[in-house]
Amino acid sequence: MINNDIIKQNNLACENILLTKEEFTNARSGVFNIKLTPTKYVPNDWFEKNLKNHKILCLYSGGQKHIHLLAxxxxxxxxxxxxxxxxxxxxxxxxxxxxxxSTVEGDMTNLEIFKDNFFDMIFCPLSDAYIPDILPIFKECHRILKSGGKFLFSSINSFTKHNQTLEDLIGGQTLAGFHINGFYEDSNNTCHDNFKYFATKAIK
Structure with missing residues (x-):
């Protein structure tokens, strides 16, 4: 099971605010800026130019801004x-x-509810620090993505308050069958922490 107290704390590192009218209007035209980590925007070329009718799973990110932008x-x-x-x-x-x-209430360690080869993209921001073993989740994400689907993932790169290693977090994606072809690092100077973050784009 997952520690929900840590989830609440960790979600503060991501945007969790309402859209402005301008942001909403721009997103309707396909123009948006989304964060996987606290300060840097995801590169535009990590997304398809046209997301209309793309099936996207936002994994462990309820109430966050990117959900509304993508929709x-x-x-x-x-x-x-x-x-x-x-x-x-x-x-x-x-x-x-x-x-x-649509919303589904559940634990990310159990994705059996979703069909094989169903989603075009999975967006998973900062949700792994309280999971004992990330590899089964990577494998499940690989299963439910369509061929060519994208897995956008971010994590805290800290070994003092983290259950996973970089071998788990990056190597684990390749072991699950993903091909990583995007990477960037970030930091957070507004929450009085020394954490470093990173984001990856992986393809099935």
Whole structure:
């Protein structure tokens, strides 16, 4: 099982605020900026130019800004999280703005609910520090992605408060069958921590 207290704390490192009207309008036109780590935006070329009807799984990121941006851009978004209240907020936002967002309450260590080769992309920000073994999750993400699908993942690169090693976090993706072809590092100077972060783009 996953430590939900750590999830709440860790989610503060990611954006968890409402969209501005300008951001929403721009996303409707396919223009958006999304973060996997605290300060840097994901490179635009990590996303397809047109996300309309792309099936995207936002893994353990309920209530966060990127969900609404991706849905506003035309994607069909599924949010998988343990936080009931955040999922309800996502459902409310989707209803008010006529967006294709569905929510599933569950533990990311169990993705059996999802079919093989179903999603075009999985977006997983900073959700691994409290998981004993990340490799089974990488394998499940590989299973439920379509061939050519993208896995966008980020983690805290800290060995003092972390259960995984870089061999687990990067090598584990390749062991699961992914091909990593994007990488960047980041830091957070606003939360009074010394953590370093990284993000990867991997292809099935």
């Amino acid at each position: 506003a851009s035309g994607a069909i978004v599924t949010v998988y999280d343990t936080n009931h209240n955040q999922l309800k907020e996502d459902e409310k936002f989707a209803k008010e703005n006529n967006l294709m967002i």
